[in-house]
Amino acid sequence: MELDLTLRLSRSLHVLNEAKSMAAKTLYDKLWDAHLVKQRDDGSALIYIDRQLLHEVTSPQAFEGLRLAGRQPWRIDANLATPDHNVPTTSNERMAGIEGIVDTVSRIQVQTLDDNCREFGVQEFRMNDRRQGIVHVVGPEQGATLPGMTVVCGDSHTSTHGAFGALAHGIGTSEVEHVLTTQCLVTKKMQNMLVRVDGQLGDGVTAKDVVLAIIGEIGTAGGNGCAIEFGGDAIRSLSMEGRMTLCNMAIEAGARAGMVAVDEQTIEYVKGRPYAPKKDDWDKAVEAWQDLVSDEEAEFDRVVVLQGDKIIPQVTWGTSPEMVGPVDGIVPDPAKIKDETQSISTSRALEYMGLQAGQKITDIKLDRVFIGSCTNSRIEDLRAAANVVKGRKVSSSIKQALVVPGSGLIKEQAEREGLDKIFTDAGFEWREPGCSMCLAMNADKLGAGEHCASTSNRNFEGRQGFGGRTHLVSPAMAAAAAIKGHFVDVRELNREMN
Amino acid sequence: MKKFTQLNGIVAPLDRANVDTDMIIPKQFLKSIKRSGFGPNLFDELRYLDEGQPDQDCSGRPLNPEFVLNKSRYQGASILLARQNFGCGSSREHAPWALEDYGFRCVIAPGFADIFYNNCFKNGILPISLLDDDVDQLFNEVASLEGYQLAIDLDREVIVKPDGEEIAFSIDAFRRHCLINGLDDIGLTLEDESLIRSYEQKHIKKNPWLFGAIK
Ligand code: SF4
Numbered sequence: 218m219e220l221d222l223t224l225r226l227s228r229s230l231h232v233l234n235e236a237k238s239m240a241a242k243t244l245y246d247k248l249w250d251a252h253l254v255k256q257r258d259d260g261s262a263l264i265y266i267d268r269q270l271l272h273e274v275t276s277p278q279a280f281e282g283l284r285l286a287g288r289q290p291w292r293i294d295a296n297l298a299t300p301d302h303n304v305p306t307t308s309n310e311r312m313a314g315i316e317g318i319v320d321t322v323s324r325i326q327v328q329t330l331d332d333n334c335r336e337f338g339v340q341e342f343r344m345n346d347r348r349q350g351i352v353h354v355v356g357p358e359q360g361a362t363l364p365g366m367t368v369v370c371g372d373s374h375t376s377t378h379g380a381f382g383a384l385a386h387g388i389g390t391s392e393v394e395h396v397l398t399t400q401c402l403v404t405k406k407m408q409n410m411l412v413r414v415d416g417q418l419g420d421g422v423t424a425k426d427v428v429l430a431i432i433g434e435i436g437t438a439g440g441n442g443c444a445i446e447f448g449g450d451a452i453r454s455l456s457m458e459g460r461m462t463l464c465n466m467a468i469e470a471g472a473r474a475g476m477v478a479v480d481e482q483t484i485e486y487v488k489g490r491p492y493a494p495k496k497d498d499w500d501k502a503v504e505a506w507q508d509l510v511s512d513e514e515a516e517f518d519r520v521v522v523l524q525g526d527k528i529i530p531q532v533t534w535g536t537s538p539e540m541v542g543p544v545d546g547i548v549p550d551p552a553k554i555k556d557e558t559q560s561i562s563t564s565r566a567l568e569y570m571g572l573q574a575g576q577k578i579t580d581i582k583l584d585r586v587f588i589g590s591c592t593n594s595r596i597e598d599l600r601a602a603a604n605v606v607k608g609r610k611v612s613s614s615i616k617q618a619l620v621v622p623g624s625g626l627i628k629e630q631a632e633r634e635g636l637d638k639i640f641t642d643a644g645f646e647w648r649e650p651g652c653s654m655c656l657a658m659n660a661d662k663l664g665a666g667e668h669c670a671s672t673s674n675r676n677f678e679g680r681q682g683f684g685g686r687t688h689l690v691s692p693a694m695a696a697a698a699a700i701k702g703h704f705v706d707v708r709e710l711n712r713e714m715n
Numbered sequence: 716m717k718k719f720t721q722l723n724g725i726v727a728p729l730d731r732a733n734v735d736t737d738m739i740i741p742k743q744f745l746k747s748i749k750r751s752g753f754g755p756n757l758f759d760e761l762r763y764l765d766e767g768q769p770d771q772d773c774s775g776r777p778l779n780p781e782f783v784l785n786k787s788r789y790q791g792a793s794i795l796l797a798r799q800n801f802g803c804g805s806s807r808e809h810a811p812w813a814l815e816d817y818g819f820r821c822v823i824a825p826g827f828a829d830i831f832y833n834n835c836f837k838n839g840i841l842p843i844s845l846l847d848d849d850v851d852q853l854f855n856e857v858a859s860l861e862g863y864q865l866a867i868d869l870d871r872e873v874i875v876k877p878d879g880e881e882i883a884f885s886i887d888a889f890r891r892h893c894l895i896n897g898l899d900d901i902g903l904t905l906e907d908e909s910l911i912r913s914y915e916q917k918h919i920k921k922n923p924w925l926f927g928a929i930k
Contacts, residue, residue: 254914255907263904265914267925277748285751286716286901291911294929322746329748340929361929365922391808391837391900399904401911494924502924 241514243409244478245444248384248509252367254401263401267366270352271298271339271393273330274658275371279394280333290337291400297361298334298341300327301351302658306621306648310660315344323659350624350650353377353591357461358624360490364479364506369396374591374674376467379476380460381483382509384444386473407473408518410443411511414451416525421708423601424459425593425672425691427451427523428466429531433541435521440472443519446511447477451525457486458597465592466674469538478510532578532704533676533689535566540676542578544694544706550574569678570686571666579704581688584667586611586618586699587681588692589648590655593672594623596630598692603636605696605707611644612702618645619661621653645699657682670698717839718897722820722867724793727783728857734797735804736831740813744769753809754816758784788861796853797824801842802831811838821867823874825850836890837899841869843884869895 242250254263276298283290290296303323310317315331318324327344334341342348342355349355353374356362368378368385371393378385388402396402412431432439445467447460455463460477467475477483484503487493494502533541534548540563542549551564551574567574572581588594588602599622611618620640622628628650631637637647654661655673657680663669665684672695676687690698697707744756746769755773760766762784764777778785784792795814801824802810811834814822821841835842845853856876857863866875869891874882886894893903904911919926 254911263907263911265911265918278750281748281750288901292926294927297929326748363925366925395901395904398901399908399911400915401904403900403904492928494928498924502922505922 241512241516243411243511243515243517244382244446244476244509245384245407245409245474246515248365248367248382248476249406251365252384261403261405264367264404266369266396266400266402267295267363268356268361268368269296269393269396270356270361270368270370270372270375271296271330271334271341272302272352272370272372273300273326274302275390276333276393277326277329278390279371279397280337282391282394283337283397286398288398290339290397293338295400296339296397297356297359298330298339299346299349299352299355300330300344301349301650302652302656303327304344304349304649304651305659306619306651306653306661308649311345311649320659347625347629350622350627351591351594351652353461353465354594354623354627354650357381357457357486358490358626360487360493363487363493363502364483364509367402369393369402373468373473374465376473376475377461377465377591379464379467379474380457381487382476382479382506384474384476385464387468407444408442409516410440410445410472410519411517411521412445412447413449413520413522414447414525414528415449415522416451416527417454418451418525418528419708421693421711422528422530423691423693424455424462425689426528426531426694427455427525428463428469429533429538429541429689430528431521431523432466432470432538433531434523435470437469437537437539438471439521440467440470440475443472444474444476445470445472446517447475448511449522449525452477453480456597457482458595461595462592462598466538469674479506480510530691530694530707531689532581532694533687534570534572534578534581535563536569536676536678537562537566538674538676538689540566541689544578544704546578548572548574548576548578571668579706581668582614582703583670583688583698584616585654585663585669586615586645586695587621587654587661587669587671587673588619588645588695589621589623589653590671590673591623591652592674593692594621594627594650596627598672599627599631599636600634602692602696603631603639605693605710606643606645606700607639609643609700611699614702615644615699616667618699619648619654620645621648621661622650624650643700654681656680657685663687670695670704716837716897716899716902717820719820719839719841719869719894721869722793722841723864724820724867725789725791726794726796726823726853726857726863726865727789727792728796728854729783730798730854732798733800733803736802736807736810737804739802739810740807741767743767744813745807745809750809750812751816753813754818757813757817758782791818793818793820794865794867795819795822796850796857797822798850799825801827802835803828808834808838811835811840815840823850823853836894839894839897839899841867841886841894843867843874843886845882845884849882
């Protein structure tokens, strides 16, 4: 793949450019300026937060802090909560309600979120509410995430919401408390980075493949200190679901925030959602949102360009999202890597993953398949997977294949479309919404040494269970792998079918 | 955060160097959803003879009679006298949470681990570094007088001994300001409350749809 990495010095010294850049702003500059409450002398700033999403794992100490200090939330209507990380996903365990959660620590955390939301009056979609789901799926689905907003959540994948032309990033527990109490965040302005994907994507190539390819090129530290704007024709043609997948993994490229400019698609997606503006407000909002694009003349501190038509389906082979390659490739040979640190980390990764240098990616055998997570559990993802699965059977060598919808509403939608039938007929398990095997905080886990084709976002050691081996792929690729029992280029499988 | 101006309190001596945060609050207690309630598990492994579990009622557990905090003469202590490199190890904020919950508002030692030192200020605890000799002297005095108390005056940056003798200490001006006024990060931001309110008013005018949708 062609990579054109241009490091431009921030704000050129040239007088002309200086004048230009003063007037011209990037999308990030605009969002920042519109929310700046106070610039402090030490370089930090107070920015106003429009929306905070809360879940059970990172909020309890924040609420407790509020209680201890005798403070009240600044603005209740800025918050929306739902439990996701710990909730069980089998219908049996779910049916019994919170009482039925087997793991005590999980049960207490879920119960505590309910209690806190009740005490402080925060709107919550409880565990068995049909609107419950993974926070990053629920926010946009409800129109709680809107263009032009600042969005925070005590979770690093909050970058997802940037798909709407919003400034969204993950924060820690003490910051959750800070935002609850002051409606502001203390932060520093990041640099502007543009990742442009030109041309058009080929058939069978998805947003997940694009973002994995980007991380493969720039590395997991490539976006450090930056807010990334994704642009270019290939990005513009992505659906909102695809853009969310892309921004979701901006954090895996080292950037705390990722974003895509607002266009017709953004507005179409938001229209009519429960918390979206109505009537007169809607017209005013749409007008305001037109400005949520980078000015043509705006200067970026860094620009990276990829060719969309050269990207093919991607599979990670290592223990970091940057250890990735095309499905028709091979596992790299550490001995051939010149950089010593990289060579060492590659051989360590191969050892953990139980892979041989030079092995074909398509020869990697799988034990489990997981379709879900805030990266890829939206209706479009389930449709793409079902499309591959339809009329086929999960390979007998696969121990477990899971589909975990991102929210109760997505689950219902999929069931209306008959997708659940397609999955269960093929041998997949159809689960209740939650984070599930993305981080294995509930009972859904990999065993030691097991390989998993996963549509989630992190392939770190032990992420999906102690000793588990994760390969990140798109939903279509995960579905194809489930059918074959090993990785396969989903485009070939589709050709076979036709 | 609680304000800190003056403190008069009993001193408990913990005669041990390099007390790490795992010793201050062992890892099994980090599963908690709270930031309060760690007091009963402060120094858990030193304090009790059995192994503590989260959410356990500690009142019936066998106490280690040798441990300083279990001695009757140090009950109600609010000042901890410690040795070199206090609070080293993991960065857990649970360590100051546990000290504070137990009732300590001040720790005096020849030196502290960095992160722990910072975390203290965020939680209303005053960590005071003194010269080795001064600390030695304090250990001697505490041992020889039951009910030994110190008065800490943060305003004047002095420790006043029972005999009236004073030991000066120094705290970074900004941190002192925050402690004296009870300002944590949130408190500091709230100093700009009216600025935030006036921003909010402008913001609501421009983007009314961002307000009130979720109830
Ligand atoms: S799905 Fe995974 S990455 Fe997303 S919020 Fe849940 S645990 Fe985090």
